[in-house]
Amino acid sequence: MIKHHPNDKILSEFAQGELTATMSMAVSAHVEMCPCCQKKVASLECRFGTEALGGEEEVVVDSRFQAMFDEIVVDESVAEMVDTPVTTIMYQHKEIVLPRALGGVDRSEFVKMGKLGRSRYQIEDGSLRASLLHIEPGGEIPNHTHNGFEVTLLLDGKFCDEEGEYVPGDFILLDGQHNHSPKTKEGCLCFTVVSASLHFNKGISKLLNPIGNLIY
Numbered sequence: 762m763i764k765h766h767p768n769d770k771i772l773s774e775f776a777q778g779e780l781t782a783t784m785s786m787a788v789s790a791h792v793e794m795c796p797c798c799q800k801k802v803a804s805l806e807c808r809f810g811t812e813a814l815g816g817e818e819e820v821v822v823d824s825r826f827q828a829m830f831d832e833i834v835v836d837e838s839v840a841e842m843v844d845t846p847v848t849t850i851m852y853q854h855k856e857i858v859l860p861r862a863l864g865g866v867d868r869s870e871f872v873k874m875g876k877l878g879r880s881r882y883q884i885e886d887g888s889l890r891a892s893l894l895h896i897e898p899g900g901e902i903p904n905h906t907h908n909g910f911e912v913t914l915l916l917d918g919k920f921c922d923e924e925g926e927y928v929p930g931d932f933i934l935l936d937g938q939h940n941h942s943p944k945t946k947e948g949c950l951c952f953t954v955v956s957a958s959l960h961f962n963k964g965i966s967k968l969l970n971p972i973g974n975l976i977y
């Protein structure tokens with residue numbers, strides 16, 4: 762079961778369209794995978810929509826308006842499905858369907874380093890970089906902290922760190938106060954948004970900088 766969700770502030774900014782492009786992809790993909798956040802976002806969108814119309818939260822929506830609203834929503838979802846074909850990628854000899862929010866955006870080929878592979882999204886978003894990160898079975902990322910912040914959305918497989926084990930759909934936000942060393946027994950595929958390079962805590966950090974650059 763998904764245990765880690767975007768916090769209320771992030772969900773609220775998402776519902777109001779205030780997140781940057783890559784953060785919006787991360788939250789949108791999580792919401793696709795998480796029925797709990799789908800409900801939260803739907804209710805936030807309803808609230809912000811009502812506020813935008815100048816009404817009170819308790820405003821009684823007249824049935825004609827509701828019917829019109831439903832029609833618009835239905836039309837949009839149909840258009841969205843037509844415009845966004847399913848994107849699959851091959852990973853550990855199986856085909857994974859990416860969340861729709863992560864398909865249809867250009868990505869680089871996977872660049873490999875040891876058990877890590879990274880495919881970067883070709884998307885301009887200031888200092889934020891978004892990637893798919895693949896860790897092969899038995900792989901780990903050496904203990905590190907973050908100069909900025911890092912969002913990891915687990916798409917497939919499992920990994921664990923000092924905080925416990927993560928399952929697909931888990932949305933993990935870490936900043937400079939956390940240090941961790943994720944590892945995976947069975948391999949995993951993640952979507953990551955990283956705001957600055959990683960900082961490794963061991964003495965051989967210089968040797969690890971290429972890994973930091975790969976992940977950023």
Ligand SMILES: [Zn+2]
Pocket residue numbers: 763765766767791795797798799
């Ligand atoms: Zn959630």
